[in-house]
Amino acid sequence: MSTSQDKRRALTPEALAMMDTIARTGSFAAAAREMGRVPSALTYSVRQLEDALDVLLFDRSSRQAVLTSAGQELLVEGRRLLQELDAVANRVRRIATGWESELTLAVDDAIARRALFDLMEEFYAQKTEGGGPPPTRLKLRIEVLAGTWEALLNGQADIAIGKRPEQPTSSIVCEPAGEIEFVFCVAPHHPLAGAPEPLTAAQISDHRIIAVADSARQLQAITIGVLPGQDVLTMPSLASKLEAMLRGLGCGSLPAPMVRRHVEAGRLVQKATYEGRRVSAMSYAWRDTGQAPGKAVAWWLDKLRGAATQRALLEQHEGLLL
Template identity: 60%
Template sequence: MPESRRQALTPDALLMMDTIARCGSFAAAARELGRVPSALTYSVRQLEEALDVLLFDRRSRQAQLTAAGQELLNEGRRLLAEMDAVANRVRRVATGWESELTIVADGVVSRLVMFELIEGFYAQRMADGQPPGTRLKLRREIMAGTWEALVTGQADLSIGVMLGGTPQAGIELQPLGEVEFVFCVAPHHPLAAGDAPLTDEQIFAHRAVAVADSAQRMSPVTVNLLPGQDVLTVPTMAAKVEALLRCLGCGFVPEPQARDHLRAGRLVARQVARQRVPARFGYAWRRNAARGQALQWWLGQLDSPTTRAALLDRHCGLLEPLE
């Protein structure tokens, strides 16, 4: 590769491409990066000249990538993730404790138990009596979003990943447990009455409530929706339960998260004719020979069958969704 091209492909240039693509316009990206739009446009042109390619379609009013631009974006994101991973590994080797640990939890995972684990983590003391210096970042992702955060380097540990496929190279995976999903409606919903299992035709006639898959780049997962059915899409499982309580639709909910509402009569569970099996979940982390002590602590907690069961089953005590 000519020296000018190598010099042009800096981390700042790759980050600039990522920001423009994510924001959808040069103006929005300039605001996020703290630059004026003209300076950002000039930087893009310099990069295009160095690479001798067009990265954006000038005929579009939006920041529309060309095929070459999309390839640079994909590879750039991978390189940025690798650079972050290298920096993290260097810090881990030096201190033994990660400077930062990012944990992703799916919507099926108990927020209450997650915060209990965080309390236990901060209660630790090292040999000198000081707490570990690792900064924890807790994120909520949905379905394929839990995998995406891990494989793109945005997370160190994902709890509640959906099982079924083969994990990517470099990913360690262990089972977390199974969760039964129940079909729920409000007591005054048209589907609440009756004893016979509901057919797909009966369900199709009513609006479904679905939680949006949070994946941005990986293929999103669609579960329990019928083709062509009217859908209300919400961001979290807590929001889905709220929508069901307000009779805004029908849908499947993890039984532990619906349990108290079912007992109190605020929701009604109906059997469905479609054959169903419990959903299987796991936890996964990136394979790393220099694994830090913070990640080791969390994996040690997840070794406990009691902890794994609680993460899927104990959903009382917190009402506000974790964003």
């Protein structure tokens, strides 16, 4: 029987990360590829972990990597422990230097990229005490809907910008960042282009809608605008959704600033619907650690408070769609 010391030695960050990778990829083979290991070595590591904990973590009767109830519990708690370890490491670095070694921004796909790049350019143009640019490495994550907040909650991002969450948590500070209007559009040759307005739910449901997949992996995914029984074409980004709509592959809603030039040029037709005017409240948020933020986070939060910055992040879609 394993001792408490054996169990503690087995529950390393590497072992917990291995469990997370296997569960996320769905198979030992896929996890081994991602981790740069051979499947047999991964299987051996899992068996060692099971022996140390004296439990079965995976259902051996399934061809896929199906977790047992014990394995599921280890996965949930392991992810929490990894987040805490990352938080401790980041906190230590911040205390030592004042500048974070890395700052990750999780940004909803509806936020204008051009304004983001302007902010990054301004950030790197700063001069620190040593005369050089900030030592903080920036990392940009483009997420969709709940995926933006999941990255912040899981400790994978330091600041999140996106659609305001329905239920903010006590560990997250959330501030308003303006509103963005979504407009329903179709291509000029789409059957709904000439239909009388406002379009009814029955009219819209008869036609394929183009949606963007929520990037959340653990939080409940958000689905907006899809009606019961409606045919759906799912795209990975708003830019690809726009392209599909321009080709007449379906209908859907996009941020008004993103489609304005296409509507003015006649490449898209904006239609009023039974929903009326649809506006989403946007927010920026960060983790409340109980300590003053590092210099990089403080700089970004100061910029995000500005009304001009908020307008730019919601409106400057012209000329740059990534």
